[in-house]
Amino acid sequence: MVCETLALDVPKIYLLDGLQYNGKRREETEDGGTDVPRIDGRRRPAVSGGATRRAALFGGFCLCCLPRLGLAAESLSMDEVAPGIFIRRGPDAEATPANADGIANIGFIVGRDGVLVTESGGSLTDGQWLRAEIAKRTDKPIRFVMLTHVHPDHVFGAAAFRGDNPTFVGHAALRGALDARGAFYRQRLAEILGEDKAGEVVYPTMEVKDRAEIDLGGRVLRLTAHGSAHTSCDLSMLDTGSGLLFPADLLFVGRIPSLDGSLRGWLGEIERLKGMGAAKAVPGHGPTLVDVAPAFADLTRYLSALRDETRKAVADSVPIESAVRTVAQGEKDRWALFDTYNGRNVTQAYQELEWE
Amino acid sequence: MKRLMLALSLTLSAAALAPTHVMAGATDTDEERAARWSEIKKTIFGDRQVEARESAVTIDAPARALDAALVPIGLTLADKDNVKGLYFIIDDNPSPYAAHFTFGPAADPGEIRLRVRVNNYTNVHAVVETKDGKLLESAKFVKASGGCSAPMGMSDEEAMKGMGEMRMKFSGEPQSAKPVEATLMVRHPNFSGMQMNQVTRDYTPARYIEKLAVSHGDQLVFQLDGDISIASNPVINFAIKPDGKGPVKVAASDNQGGRWEQTFQLPSASN
Numbered sequence: 001m002v003c004e005t006l007a008l009d010v011p012k013i014y015l016l017d018g019l020q021y022n023g024k025r026r027e028e029t030e031d032g033g034t035d036v037p038r039i040d041g042r043r044r045p046a047v048s049g050g051a052t053r054r055a056a057l058f059g060g061f062c063l064c065c066l067p068r069l070g071l072a073a074e075s076l077s078m079d080e081v082a083p084g085i086f087i088r089r090g091p092d093a094e095a096t097p098a099n100a101d102g103i104a105n106i107g108f109i110v111g112r113d114g115v116l117v118t119e120s121g122g123s124l125t126d127g128q129w130l131r132a133e134i135a136k137r138t139d140k141p142i143r144f145v146m147l148t149h150v151h152p153d154h155v156f157g158a159a160a161f162r163g164d165n166p167t168f169v170g171h172a173a174l175r176g177a178l179d180a181r182g183a184f185y186r187q188r189l190a191e192i193l194g195e196d197k198a199g200e201v202v203y204p205t206m207e208v209k210d211r212a213e214i215d216l217g218g219r220v221l222r223l224t225a226h227g228s229a230h231t232s233c234d235l236s237m238l239d240t241g242s243g244l245l246f247p248a249d250l251l252f253v254g255r256i257p258s259l260d261g262s263l264r265g266w267l268g269e270i271e272r273l274k275g276m277g278a279a280k281a282v283p284g285h286g287p288t289l290v291d292v293a294p295a296f297a298d299l300t301r302y303l304s305a306l307r308d309e310t311r312k313a314v315a316d317s318v319p320i321e322s323a324v325r326t327v328a329q330g331e332k333d334r335w336a337l338f339d340t341y342n343g344r345n346v347t348q349a350y351q352e353l354e355w356e
Numbered sequence: 357m358k359r360l361m362l363a364l365s366l367t368l369s370a371a372a373l374a375p376t377h378v379m380a381g382a383t384d385t386d387e388e389r390a391a392r393w394s395e396i397k398k399t400i401f402g403d404r405q406v407e408a409r410e411s412a413v414t415i416d417a418p419a420r421a422l423d424a425a426l427v428p429i430g431l432t433l434a435d436k437d438n439v440k441g442l443y444f445i446i447d448d449n450p451s452p453y454a455a456h457f458t459f460g461p462a463a464d465p466g467e468i469r470l471r472v473r474v475n476n477y478t479n480v481h482a483v484v485e486t487k488d489g490k491l492l493e494s495a496k497f498v499k500a501s502g503g504c505s506a507p508m509g510m511s512d513e514e515a516m517k518g519m520g521e522m523r524m525k526f527s528g529e530p531q532s533a534k535p536v537e538a539t540l541m542v543r544h545p546n547f548s549g550m551q552m553n554q555v556t557r558d559y560t561p562a563r564y565i566e567k568l569a570v571s572h573g574d575q576l577v578f579q580l581d582g583d584i585s586i587a588s589n590p591v592i593n594f595a596i597k598p599d600g601k602g603p604v605k606v607a608a609s610d611n612q613g614g615r616w617e618q619t620f621q622l623p624s625a626s627n
Contacts (some may be wrong), residue, residue, distance in 0.1 A: 180552060183501070317527040317539060319469060319593065321418070321428035342421045351426065351589070354541065
């Protein structure tokens, strides 16, 4: 009575922030053929038949001969968004061998007594790159690494900082979320980047249930654990030194938001974040520094369209398979990767709202 | 060639879901898929002949699922007056036999929609059983993976909140001669037995809707025998011939002894 296709080590199959969890890698084309991205950006047909996934993935290229750490040159820069705060802009792309899943805005804050890493990076490779960038700028110890939520582009760089023995800071619900999805995320990441570059699941050593403060030496950071919104384990941070807000993926700018928690919850948490009074923010995706008001206005506009049009579809008995093609289409030209994520967001929203 | 061991029973227990880590589906050849389907057919239909006839039932399914744990399926039946039952099978799911509808006199079985879990790249099959005993099959390939093991994104307790609650929506102009389209929603986690409890690290035992009977007055609309491949909080779209008198009654039961009943009033005809 046992069936062959069980995959019990595969707990979550979602399309989130850069990895296609819903099927195979996104490079695979709709008609079943497999294209692999070349380093020069063109595509070539993959080897089929007995070739391993790794071989197919790299299409014969040797990544070790590529520029150091396999990261594209375009991402090898950091913006000093405020004195002592350095952020790398993540490109609006999905995870590829070339970008090493370095697609989120990651960086660090240098305080009097040490360094806080605002986001760890999307892979061991990405985290190692960030650690090297820190070392170029300061000798101070890395005291804290923020794990802002469960998504791979935000947590898989953490392993690069283990040797520094920092406090890994996360939402109280992060551990459970990592238990449920971490192994699967890692497996998918390893398929794309290779085993040695993916990184490990790192658990928080400091869990935030509601609020917490971190003092970097005359520089206090206020942490807030949010209710279910982008995910069920979103942690934001306000730097009282610079007045900058670090909402992580509670704020997407330019890149379409991905919904993996609660739509109504997210709209509520946006109000809470706006109430913190910051004028500028470092979003989880998008430019490294934005004005809070217009950025949240854009996000609210998309999420409201998603909510209102999904509600209407439910009320009009428009089935979910039609709703994914019609809801929030007015937002199409306003966001990068819209077609990759919007249908999935509608599916999430529909399930949440049909029982209202 | 992989060994083919199928758990086809509609009363699959959690114990049957021993963990194996074999991934199949994405790379199978057409021959392997055909062999699997013929084995499934034999298990469900025995020696009865199943005739390929794509025109008998059209499967509307996404070529690539947006969410493997919620794949919307539409089944349109060409000769709806000659339909006795409808089978839906997801070849590469742990328990492929996903649903069996048996239609009664109050059904208008022109179109059925449901939401399923898809665990792998797979062929899905719909088989129509005609009133004169013919079996007609149709197939479609769906790309998705992990739908059966995807956790609910909430605790088991939360997922079971309101279990058995039902809603029914009717649409279309209620005219005495025309069928009334209905959407039935049932709150039920439909635990597949493959989802890990985030706290205990154990697999939540399978708990799913086994039988769903919808009747109009004293006439059956349909009975659904379901399995773990039905997505959580099942939603079924169907149509009722509103000639019968009386309300629409839904009786649901799950494999753990849960029983629920609810009655709905059809919208009255305007004339």
